[in-house]
Amino acid sequence: xxxxxxxxxxxxxxxxxxxxxxxxYNAFSYADISRELNIKNAAVxxxxxxxxxxxMALVQNYIDNYQLLAQQLKAAPxxxxxxxxxxxxxxxxxxxxxxxxxxxxxxxxxxTLPDSVKEKVTELINLVMSLVExxxxxxxxxxxxxxTETPKTQALLIMTNLAAGVQxxxxxxxxxYEAIRKAIIRQVKS
Amino acid sequence: xxxxxxxxxxxxxxxxxxxxxxxxYNAFSYADISRELNIKNAAVxxxxxxxxxxxMALVQNYIDNYQLLAQQLKAAPxxxxxxxxxxxxxxxxxxxxxxxxxxxxxxxxxxTLPDSVKEKVTELINLVMSLVExxxxxxxxxxxxxxTETPKTQALLIMTNLAAGVQxxxxxxxxxYEAIRKAIIRQVKS
DNA sequence: ATAATAACTTACTAATAGGTAAGTTTTCCT
DNA sequence: AGGAAAACTTACCTATTAGTAAGTTATTAT
Numbered sequence: 001x002x003x004x005x006x007x008x009x010x011x012x013x014x015x016x017x018x019x020x021x022x023x024x025y026n027a028f029s030y031a032d033i034s035r036e037l038n039i040k041n042a043a044v045x046x047x048x049x050x051x052x053x054x055x056m057a058l059v060q061n062y063i064d065n066y067q068l069l070a071q072q073l074k075a076a077p078x079x080x081x082x083x084x085x086x087x088x089x090x091x092x093x094x095x096x097x098x099x100x101x102x103x104x105x106x107x108x109x110x111x112t113l114p115d116s117v118k119e120k121v122t123e124l125i126n127l128v129m130s131l132v133e134x135x136x137x138x139x140x141x142x143x144x145x146x147x148t149e150t151p152k153t154q155a156l157l158i159m160t161n162l163a164a165g166v167q168x169x170x171x172x173x174x175x176x177y178e179a180i181r182k183a184i185i186r187q188v189k190s
Numbered sequence: 191x192x193x194x195x196x197x198x199x200x201x202x203x204x205x206x207x208x209x210x211x212x213x214x215y216n217a218f219s220y221a222d223i224s225r226e227l228n229i230k231n232a233a234v235x236x237x238x239x240x241x242x243x244x245x246m247a248l249v250q251n252y253i254d255n256y257q258l259l260a261q262q263l264k265a266a267p268x269x270x271x272x273x274x275x276x277x278x279x280x281x282x283x284x285x286x287x288x289x290x291x292x293x294x295x296x297x298x299x300x301x302t303l304p305d306s307v308k309e310k311v312t313e314l315i316n317l318v319m320s321l322v323e324x325x326x327x328x329x330x331x332x333x334x335x336x337x338t339e340t341p342k343t344q345a346l347l348i349m350t351n352l353a354a355g356v357q358x359x360x361x362x363x364x365x366x367y368e369a370i371r372k373a374i375i376r377q378v379k380s
Numbered sequence: 381a382t383a384a385t386a387a388c389t390t391a392c393t394a395a396t397a398g399g400t401a402a403g404t405t406t407t408c409c410t
Numbered sequence: 411a412g413g414a415a416a417a418c419t420t421a422c423c424t425a426t427t428a429g430t431a432a433g434t435t436a437t438t439a440t
Contacts, residue, residue, distance in 0.1 A: 030397085031398095100297070108290060111217075112214070122361055129362075161347060164294060168297065168353075172315050180346050232388080232390080241428070
């Protein structure tokens with residue numbers, strides 16, 4: 001309750017995030033959100049004019065979040081493998097709640113989305129990709145990581161392993177995800 | 191078969207396949223199918239009682255198709271890389287129509303599906319995974335392929351690269367997919 | 381030729397979707 | 411204390427969804 005509750009907006013984003021990662025964008029409704037928060041449907045529309053706006057805000061939220069992670073990793077006294085681990089950990093957490101990453105979720109519904117969202121998603125992907133790529137490049141330069149592909153390509157391989165890894169885990173179990181996770185590290189370490 | 195049209199059922203499956211790979215399971219309706227085929231909504235229900243039954247048939251269709259591919263590859267006078275290429279080619283084709291693989295599409299909507307479908311999808315994944323795994327194992331045994339992971343893990347890596355590769359291509363373009371495709375081959379060749 | 385049946389169409393449901401306009405309550409600011 | 415503005419609720423609306431029952435037309439088998 002904002003004038004009743006100060007953070008309904010953030011709560012909506014929180015639930016929205018959960019729903020899109022668990023069910024997918026086209027499989028949840030404003031009713032799902034309002035039910036969960038014990039508010040009315042129109043209250044959700046008050047904070048986010050339409051579903052498109054909610055998704056937009058959600059993607060922006062992820063952008064902010066990954067920008068923060070990028071900063072933290074830059075400042076952190078961690079080796080490249082440690083930084084990579086920090087990144088991978090996010091996917092491991094998703095996996096534990098049978099959720100998938102928002103990029104994969106949105107990619108699957110991509111052809112049903114308005115252009116505005118598509119552009120924001122491109123922004124998110126570019127950010128995430130360059131974060132991984134730079135971590136890999138830096139690690140290689142410092143001799144902490146070893147791989148033969150370009151950092152960009154290696155980043156693509158890792159990202160796709162993770163994104164589809166959490167998707168696969170839903171169906172064939174978490175062991176497969178764990179095998180993937182360990183293999184990713186092995187491929188750039190050694 | 192059909193009084194008016196002999197292959198309406200197969201046409202429905204064809205369109206259904208396209209729709210699920212382009213829009214996703216929760217984003218298409220029987221109306222989309224009937225519009226495309228110039229038949230009425232109820233005609234689709236005549237052939238497939240409900241959307242669940244259609245999806246079920248669709249997944250079974252893929253199972254049949256991959257079983258056929260498995261047989262063809264077994265009989266084909268191809269080296270392991272060639273067999274792998276045949277497999278990868280399917281994803282490359284998907285990519286060209288901005289479509290994604292059915293496994294990734296279903297994985298994204300997985301938590302909205304009935305148990306019956308979930309089981310069939312597991313069957314499909316097991317089939318596809320073992321096809322790749324066996325191709326890799328055989329290639330390694332014959333000295334045609336070189337990789338350090340177990341065939342099972344290497345198959346997981348390749349499958350996730352491809353599944354998420356076509357998803358990513360929707361957003362960030364086909365060049366990224368091509369980079370992934372080439373890297374997959376490099377990783378097991380030489 | 382006809383009866384059975386397969387393949388439909390017509391004409392409906394009931395439920396849910398996303399969304400809006402107008403009114404009400406709460407909080408904030410002066 | 412008294413607005414103004416923010417944060418809602420109430421009460422709708424229209425479109426679409428999956429789905430069904432009953433009737434119609436075409437095909438097939440006898």
